């Protein structure tokens with residue numbers, strides 16, 4: 001019973017995912033799955049922010065950079081021609097281990113590039129290192145200073161990406177190969193694999209949700225929340241606040257990089273706009289719109305809004321609509337529009353069970369996210 | 375000698391850019407210290423100033439009138455933003471404020487795009503034209519640069535006098551450092567907050583006019599300016615209006631010299647790398663002082 | 673050997689010297705009272721012992737180990753826990769969760785084991801929960817366990833904070849004005865609770881403005897005034913110390929009221 005209660009949201013998510021696919025197939029609109037898949041990958045980034053900002057209370061305006069680091073590393077390694085290599089033993093060894101693989105390049109010649117799996121591993125390792133290098137000093141900063149530091153980091157990465165010829169400068173990298181995951185699954189944008197890839201993305205998101213839910217409801221999750229609520233008290237209770245903030249930051253950076261990797265292999269390309277500050281802002285905005293700390297709210301908001309935006313639903317007003325949504329949501333329902341809705345629903349359902357209305361009676365200072373100044 | 379005059383040239387261009395960043399930074403600080411909001415839409419004021427003045431000048435108004443009117447219009451926009459969006463939201467967290475102002479910035483940009491399309495425009499040179507230049511120790515400067523520096527210097531000095539020596543100005547600073555005491559002293563805090571938005575918008579608008587001949591005006595110019603201005607404000611220590619001047623000049627000069635050393639695409643990288651380093655070494659900026667409130671309460 | 677030794681500590685804020693030349697020791701098993709007028713520097717001293725502030729001069733030793741320069745979480749791990757003058761609960765968490773945070777330093781689950789819910793982590797989590805309950809119940813907080821801390825009354829917050837501090841199983845507990853804001857009943861309960869804590873072997877350092885309570889509980893008292901200790905000794909001595917009387921009553925040195933009168937003020941009305 002308890003197990004069911006804890007896991008209904010996940011089951012609902014799975015059912016919803018399947019129903020969506022079936023409905024789209026019935027309606028002959030399966031092409032929509034492409035953008036939906038991309039939106040699901042973006043949601044991973046936002047979920048990472050949900051952890052670091054919503055739970056640990058540390059603002060990041062630089063997560064697009066991690067997405068880009070993941071995507072670009074993988075794209076570069078799998079498309080760049082490293083051959084012809086010298087013939088010493090290590091080179092053949094790499095080939096035999098299928099770390100380096102030969103494939104035909106754009107012009108019909110053969111090129112020697114890194115295999116997707118190896119590239120992904122390198123991408124995640126690189127992200128891990130960069131996230132530590134940036135997170136370690138940046139997370140000592142608070143409030144606006146932290147926002148500025150992460151924003152600055154994001155800008156540096158985005159300028160480097162645009163300015164480096166090997167990374168395709170303003171065109172980005174195209175022709176990224178598909179990624180055979182194993183078990184007969186392949187991350188690829190091929191039409192015939194559309195449904196398969198939709199389910200890969202759903203599976204990845206579901207897995208992330210489960211892991212994050214576990215994390216949030218654990219000793220670690222409580223430590224992060226304690227840091228968010230009152231950092232000094234958390235420290236005085238024996239929590240190594242610096243280490244926990246860094247841990248959450250690195251984890252969310254890895255999630256963003258993972259999303260970037262999948263996204264890049266799925267769409268076969270990555271462009272510098274993925275590294276832009278506007279993207280970082282968008283991720284944070286989506287997290288805020290979803291209620292910041294609520295995994296489900298954040299997932300729903302980012303999948304829906306990103307999907308609409310990717311479908312070109314807002315036309316040339318895409319950014320404007322996005323900005324307007326931000327303003328409206330934050331001014332009218334700072335905890336996210338889903339929270340009041342959920343409360344209202346729960347209130348209706350549970351009226352007879354246990355009247356726990358006072359659970360919302362936190363004093364004004366306690367109720368909303370993030371560090372405050374005055 | 376040749377080297378020296380090149381360096382001077384870079385320095386001058388750095389100071390010109392830097393003075394714009396300084397204006398944006400001062401705008402940030404003014405609003406921040408009166409309301410606690412960091413207004414990321416600050417760069418849009420600069421863009422709006424340029425755009426409105428250009429539109430009015432094209433309608434045939436004399437330049438002075440166009441600029442004056444633009445400053446007033448932008449200032450009104452600033453006040454309006456405060457009244458519609460920030461009055462009610464005073465008790466929100468930093469994060470929410472950041473997001474709202476970013477949202478505003480995006481929306482203003484899009485509105486500008488739809489009013490003025492994506493063409494790059496500019497005001498005419500205030501005196502002379504794009505080829506006229508003055509010699510200054512071997513470096514060539516456009517007279518417009520003098521306009522920029524002059525206009526900004528005068529407004530910064532006026533602002534300083536206002537904050538330091540007038541009742542209103544001091545009241546505005548009091549709002550920031552101690553809202554309750556300010557309220558008890560009979561200061562109308564909401565008005566002060568509106569005023570701070572109006573003032574910093576006017577300042578941004580003016581900057582937008584004077585730089586328009588040099589850097590051109592474009593609907594997307596606001597966001598990068600806001601980011602540089604933010605960096606400048608942080609370097610100078612948040613909430614310290616005149617710290618913004620030093621921060622702005624630092625960022626501008628760094629950028630100008632980076633242009634001479636690094637490939638063009640990496641222009642901004644140097645400035646941000648320095649910003650990160652400064653923040654990591656001095657978490658409250660070059661001139662900022664740590665607020666002791668962290669441990670204070672217990 | 674002394675349990676906690678504060679040696680010649682000094683700390684200032686800007687120009688203001690909050691503490692200067694403060695030395696005293698606390699023995700194991702004692703309740704040490706720390707009193708002094710507002711602004712005397714009591715909280716500042718607590719902040720230094722718990723590592724939130726560093727002394728400019730001087731040293732603090734705990735069980736013969738120098739703890740100056742350690743981070744608060746390291747000091748907490750050595751067995752020093754505290755409460756705050758303004759209760760500092762994690763307001764968005766429930767009462768139970770707040771106390772569970774107190775178990776943080778007695779547990780080990782990592783990012784990895786927590787997200788995977790490895791068997792060890794699940795067991796540990798159950799243990800944390802049980803221990804948290806064990807610390808809630810004696811303070812009469814069981815009924816509040818699921819309430820968000822933000823919705824509690826002031827006195828309840830103090831109790832939860834105490835439970836959270838006890839959940840760390842400290843050897844030394846610092847209480848900063850635990851009775852302020854409590855009504856008479858709650859104060860009497862607090863008195864009992866502190867006695868029980870001491871009986872369980874915990875050493876206490878107690879800052880308190882309620883003289884009746886300190887005089888009743890403390891074995892030994894340090895009086896701070898303007899950042900320096902002006903008297904030190906058992907309650908009976910302190911009550912009759914002319915310096916202390918002068919500081920507290922602001923009277924002229926030669927206009928000291930007879931000790932008996934003062935005792936009235938300082939003894940618990942029964």
Ligand SMILES: Nc1ncnc2c1ncn2[C@@H]1O[C@H](COP(=O)(O)OP(=O)(O)OP(=O)(O)O)[C@@H](O)[C@H]1O
Nearest residue numbers: 666669670685690709710711712713714715716717
């Ligand atoms: N973080 C800080 N920054 C600046 N001044 C401080 C800070 N903390 C304490 N002070 C000052 O140091 C002095 C001692 O303060 P402290 O809080 O230690 O006194 P206290 O004895 O706890 O007083 P109370 O009984 O009112 O709690 C006071 O003058 C206070 O204003």
Ligand SMILES: [Mg+2]
Nearest residue numbers: 672714715757
């Ligand atoms: Mg105190």
